[in-house]
Amino acid sequence: MRERLRKLSLTGKIAKPEDIAHAVVFLLxxxxxxxxxVDVNGGRLMD
Structure with missing residues (x-):
């Protein structure tokens, strides 16, 4: 499942908790x- 999700991402990576934390700190x-x-999803969902 993780490999399938990784392939769906434009960056080819799955976000780590630190990636989410960086986005939160930026906003704060x-x-x-x-x-x-802010969708921290590696480009998987693009609106």
Missing amino acids: ENDHITGEV
């Missing part, structure tokens, strides 16, 4: 970004 440290949803 920026006072000018409000009400956003």
